[in-house]
Amino acid sequence: MTVLEAAVPTPLPSPLRAALADRFGDRFSTAAAVRDHHGKDDSHHAVQPPDAVVFARSTDDVAFAVAECARHRVPVIPFGAGTSIEGHVQAVHGGVSIDLAGMNRVLAVRPGDMDATVEAGVTRQQLERELKGTGLFFAVDPGADATLGGMAATAASGTTTVRYGTMRDNVISLVAVLPDGSVARTGGRARKSAAGYDLTSLFVGSEGTLGVVTELAVRLHPVPEAVAAAVCAFQDLAEAVESVVQAVQAGVPVARSELLDATAMRAVNRYSGLAYVESPTVFFEFHGTEAEVTAHGEVVQDVCRSLGGSAFRYARRQEERRRLWKARHDAYPALLALRPGGRGLTTDVCVPVSRLAQCIAESIEEMNAAKVPWGIVGHAGDGNFHVAFVLDMDSPEEVAEAEGFNERMIARALAMDGTCTGEHGIGIGKRRYLEAEHGAAGVAAMRAVKQALDPLGIMNPGKVLP
Numbered sequence: 001m002t003v004l005e006a007a008v009p010t011p012l013p014s015p016l017r018a019a020l021a022d023r024f025g026d027r028f029s030t031a032a033a034v035r036d037h038h039g040k041d042d043s044h045h046a047v048q049p050p051d052a053v054v055f056a057r058s059t060d061d062v063a064f065a066v067a068e069c070a071r072h073r074v075p076v077i078p079f080g081a082g083t084s085i086e087g088h089v090q091a092v093h094g095g096v097s098i099d100l101a102g103m104n105r106v107l108a109v110r111p112g113d114m115d116a117t118v119e120a121g122v123t124r125q126q127l128e129r130e131l132k133g134t135g136l137f138f139a140v141d142p143g144a145d146a147t148l149g150g151m152a153a154t155a156a157s158g159t160t161t162v163r164y165g166t167m168r169d170n171v172i173s174l175v176a177v178l179p180d181g182s183v184a185r186t187g188g189r190a191r192k193s194a195a196g197y198d199l200t201s202l203f204v205g206s207e208g209t210l211g212v213v214t215e216l217a218v219r220l221h222p223v224p225e226a227v228a229a230a231v232c233a234f235q236d237l238a239e240a241v242e243s244v245v246q247a248v249q250a251g252v253p254v255a256r257s258e259l260l261d262a263t264a265m266r267a268v269n270r271y272s273g274l275a276y277v278e279s280p281t282v283f284f285e286f287h288g289t290e291a292e293v294t295a296h297g298e299v300v301q302d303v304c305r306s307l308g309g310s311a312f313r314y315a316r317r318q319e320e321r322r323r324l325w326k327a328r329h330d331a332y333p334a335l336l337a338l339r340p341g342g343r344g345l346t347t348d349v350c351v352p353v354s355r356l357a358q359c360i361a362e363s364i365e366e367m368n369a370a371k372v373p374w375g376i377v378g379h380a381g382d383g384n385f386h387v388a389f390v391l392d393m394d395s396p397e398e399v400a401e402a403e404g405f406n407e408r409m410i411a412r413a414l415a416m417d418g419t420c421t422g423e424h425g426i427g428i429g430k431r432r433y434l435e436a437e438h439g440a441a442g443v444a445a446m447r448a449v450k451q452a453l454d455p456l457g458i459m460n461p462g463k464v465l466p
Contacts, residue, residue: 012051012096016072020054020096023064027055027102038079038089038097042144044343044391044399045087045428050077050097057102059175059183059214066212067181069096075458076179078208080150081123083142085346086427088154088207092462098212100149106130107215114220115172115189120149120213127218136220139164142423143329149213154425155205159328162248162381163255163287164221166423168204175215176203179454189217202449207425208460210453224287227255228297229321232284232309233277237261237364237376239307240280241357244380246303247284248353252296256285257381258328264335264375268327271334276327277311282380283328285321331377335388339373342390345402348430349413350384350422359416360385363409370405372398384422411436431466 012030021028029035030052039049051074056062069076075095082089091097103119106127110116111134118127125145127138140151142158150156152174157166164170173187186199203213234240237259244257259282260268266278282304286296301312315324336344351359360376367374367387378385387409389402410420410433420433435443447465450457 012074013072016068016074017052019068020052020065024054024061027057029053029055035097037082038077038099039091041082041084041087041089042344043085043087043427043429044345044393045090048090048092050075050091051094053079053097053099055099055102056214059103059177062098062100062177062212062214063181063183065096065098066177066179069458070180070456073456073458075461076208076212077460078149078153078212080121080147080153081145083144083146084150084154084425084427085344086421086424086429088425088427088460088463090428092428095458095461100147100212100214103149103214109134109136109220111136111220113189114222115217116220117215117217118148119215120152121147123147124151131220134220135223137223138170138218139221140167140170143332148216148218152204152213152216153206153208155423157379157382157384157423159256159258159325159379161379161384161423162257163253168201170219171200171204172217172219173200174203174213174217176211176213178211179456179459184211205425207427207463209450209464210459212459226290226293227285227287227316227321228293229256229283229285229315229324230297230300230312231276231315231324232282232301232304232312234280234282234304234307234309237280238357238361239309240282241360241380243282243300243304243307243309245353245357246307247300248381250299250303252286252299253288254284254296254300254381255287256283256325257379258283259376259378259380259385260328260331261376263338263373264331264377267334267338267375268330271337272326272330274323274327282309283324285325328377331375332388335373335375336390338375339390339392341392342373343393345389345391345399345406346424347387347406347409348384348421348424349409349418350382351413351416351418353381353383355416355418356380356383356385359412359418362412363387363405366408367405370401372402379422382422383418426464428463431464434464434466
């Protein structure tokens with residue numbers, strides 16, 4: 001029987017416990033508080049703690065832990081910062097959580113090649129600090145200060161995706177510990193390769209179900225000569241969405257185009273002490289030369305005015321831009337703060353940009369009847385938007401209502417040639433939608449890959465595949 005077939009967690013075998021305790025010493029823990037911390041993420045999904053936690057400091061540490069778990073057929077759950085929101089780190093079958101946060105060395109920054117090599121526990125903001133003075137930056141910004149290993153595992157993206165791509169576009173190669181404890185390197189640092197299967201892309205987005213990513217080589221981008229941000233308010237959400245669609249269709253290479261509805265703007269004002277107009281709002285950012293930034297801003301301003309946009313404000317100084325983007329990054333915790341003690345159920349559909357306005361409009365028409373509070377934020381430039389429902393998790397009726405809206409929103413997105421998840425991943429929250437998106441044959445192919453690499457089913461079992 002594989003671990004995937006196990007019904008309930010079982011205590012760690014004594015030989016495995018002894019081996020891990022001997023190797024890791026005080027970096028091995030079975031304390032309830034430590035286990036609970038590693039059995040939850042930022043989602044509404046219930047805490048499901050592992051049986052033990054090991055704190056890795058090297059690829060050798062990870063390889064040892066995985067090999068020992070494989071020997072005893074015990075599940076392995078990689079853990080970074082715990083910021084995911086689809087239940088990726090919950091130990092649904094017990095097992096050992098491998099915490100990679102201590103693997104936080106920036107191993108090399110190579111300005112001449114515009115790349116860097118980092119351990120999996122390096123966070124986005126840590127790398128940003130390391131790159132100061134190099135004239136380069138790492139472009140993937142999911143908002144949370146996630147680890148780069150976790151971002152690779154979930155194929156994360158965020159506010160800058162419309163210009164710079166997702167983690168799939170920005171990971172050059174990686175090192176992964178395979179389910180038997182062996183270590184694989186998926187490539188070098190060349191900008192292209194025709195050498196065999198694309199193993200890097202296989203591991204990016206695999207959510208810890210095929211191996212544990214321990215090291216990454218990532219692309220860097222030149223800091224633009226000029227940066228300008230802008231914010232514009234609209235009377236209704238349809239006009240706000242249309243402003244982004246028209247800007248993209250006009251060929252403006254926006255670096256960011258973020259959407260907040262009136263509820264989100266009200267929440268942000270209260271949470272962050274800001275004073276924005278509390279109506280549907282779009283945040284833009286432009287990168288390039290001074291002339292390009294000015295020209296692109298003028299085009300977008302004209303588009304916004306033609307759609308009834310008002311209060312179009314520029315922010316060119318770095319401090320002004322940080323304040324503006326703080327509003328966007330604070331949107332999720334701000335929405336949760338509207339209902340103290342509430343937990344968020346956040347949707348994550350993505351559709352072709354030309355269908356975005358319709359998808360949002362049809363979703364809002366239905367959600368206007370919702371009894372639970374909700375708000376919308378979105379990466380409108382790439383067709384991705386989120387509805388955050390703020391729930392009382394002790395109310396089965398509220399949870400069922402929000403899950404029903406989510407299910408119908410996913411069906412709507414799939415009918416528009418979209419996806420059930422633009423950036424959050426599958427985890428345990430989206431497993432039942434995978435076949436609707438990829439078909440039975442597609443899911444069977446994924447399962448065949450999983451079986452080939454992880455025949456014992458120990459790698460983050462219960463995630464991705466239904």
